[in-house]
Amino acid sequence: MNLLIYKTKSELLEDLADYVIAIAEKAIAEKDCFNFVLTGGNSPKDLYEMLSTTYREKLDWSKVFFFIGDERNVPPGHESYNGLMAKKSILAPLNVAADHIFFVDTTLAPEKAAIEYAKAITTHFKGADLAFDLILLGMGDDGHTASLFPGTDILDSKEVTVESVFVEKLATYRISFTAPLINKAKNVAFLVFGEAKADALKHVIEDDPKTPELYPSQLIDPIDGSLTWFLDSDAAKLLDN
Ligand SMILES: O=C1O[C@H](COP(=O)(O)O)[C@@H](O)[C@H](O)[C@H]1O
Numbered sequence: 001m002n003l004l005i006y007k008t009k010s011e012l013l014e015d016l017a018d019y020v021i022a023i024a025e026k027a028i029a030e031k032d033c034f035n036f037v038l039t040g041g042n043s044p045k046d047l048y049e050m051l052s053t054t055y056r057e058k059l060d061w062s063k064v065f066f067f068i069g070d071e072r073n074v075p076p077g078h079e080s081y082n083g084l085m086a087k088k089s090i091l092a093p094l095n096v097a098a099d100h101i102f103f104v105d106t107t108l109a110p111e112k113a114a115i116e117y118a119k120a121i122t123t124h125f126k127g128a129d130l131a132f133d134l135i136l137l138g139m140g141d142d143g144h145t146a147s148l149f150p151g152t153d154i155l156d157s158k159e160v161t162v163e164s165v166f167v168e169k170l171a172t173y174r175i176s177f178t179a180p181l182i183n184k185a186k187n188v189a190f191l192v193f194g195e196a197k198a199d200a201l202k203h204v205i206e207d208d209p210k211t212p213e214l215y216p217s218q219l220i221d222p223i224d225g226s227l228t229w230f231l232d233s234d235a236a237k238l239l240d241n
Contacts, residue, residue, distance in 0.1 A: 001227045001228075002227070002229065003205070003229045003231065003236075004228060004230050004231065005232070005236045005239075006230070006231070006232055006233065007232075007233055008232070009046070009193060009232055012191075012193075012231075013050055014050075016047055016189065016191060016230045017047060017050050017051055017054070019189065019228070020047075020051065020134065020136075020189075021055060023133060023134045023186075023187050024036065024059050024063075024064065024133070024134070025059065027134075027186075028059075028063045032063060033063050033065060034063055034065070034133050035065050035067065035134075036064055036065065036066055036067065036133060036134050037066075037067040037068070037069045037132050037134065037135040037136060037177070037185070038066060038067065038069065038082075038136055039068075039069055039082075039135075039137050039138045039146070039191065040068060040071070040082025040085065040086075041082070041138040041140075043138045043191050043192070043193055044085075044089075044136060044138065044191055045085060045089050047136075048085075048086065048089035048090035049089050049090070051090055051094075052089065052093035052094045053093070061094045061096065062097070062100075064096070064100065065100050065101075065102065065124065066086070066090075066091060066096060066100060066101050066102065067102045067121065067132070068083050068102075068103050068104065069135060069137060069176070069182070070082065070146035070147035070175065070177060071104035071106060071147075071174065071175045072172070072174060073106055073110050073113075073164075073174060073175065076105075076107070081106065083103040086103075102120055102121060103117075104162075104175045106175070110164035110173035110174075110175055111164045113164065113175050114162045114163050114175045115162075117162045118161045118162040129184065130160055131185060131225070132186065133185075133187065134185065134186070134187045134188075134189065135177075135185040135187070136189055137189070137190045137217075137220065138190070138191055138192065139192050139197060139201065139204070139217050140200070141196045141197050141199075141200055142200060143200040143203060143204055143214065143215035143216055143217050143218075144216050144217070145216060145217040145220060146176045146177050146182065147165060147167065147175065148165075148176060148178075148216040148219065149165070149167045149169070149174075149216065150213060150214050150215070150216060152165050152166070152167055152168075152216075153166075154178060155179070155216055155219065157178040157180065158180060159178055159180060160178065160181045160184055161180075161181055162175060162177055162178070163175070163178055179219035179220065182219075182220055182222075183219075183221060183223050184222070184225075185222055185225050186222075186225045186226070187222075187225050187228070188220060188222050188225060188226070188227050189227075189228045189229075189230060190220075190228070190229045190230065190231075191230050192231050192235045193232045193234065194232065194234050194235055197235045198234065198235055198237050198238045199238060200217075201231070201235050201236065201238070202239055204217040204218050205229070206239065206240060
């Protein structure tokens, strides 16, 4: 595991953007495409805007397939739909073709939406191992990541898939990659800013023994891939040196 701590958000974003491009270039050189899983929430918006502007000329974006690691159970045009933020900040500016975008169809019931999304991913990988080149993740101030929330059933899933999950504290369904699917990835990167995340981050990184039912981000531990945490100094302020 690599822990990278930055004084400023802009330094962090620049390094993270370089990291994304380096992984993308390697994937494209090896197999002519890059399977890139975006995270939702607020944290990644500036990164996506940076990739689609300053970094626009640094990659052949037509070789990139975009996915979303979790989705809220709201209509696709809703302001909380993770895919909408991605669409506005990176996909539309880069003119990404519709057949390179894999998002959750939330017009379906949550369970069906998860099944259809999992099917679309499996079809895209043509029966090969579901090992994404890069999965970006955020972390909530309760330690959740993707839609793996504390105390939810999906935390026990052993399936390499996408599942729907009822999140009691939000009184809503979510659709999410399971931890085993995330852990198949070749590279996983967390993007965590701000003081509000400091307490959960300390538990996630330093607790021994781990308690993933309380801090689900502890479940993320790629089997053969790399795990990198991009943190600002506010989020990292409680970590032991
Ligand atoms: O609800 C969600 O929250 C997490 C964390 O979001 P952030 O804005 O605090 O970074 C996010 O990673 C996830 O995709 C989203 O659905």
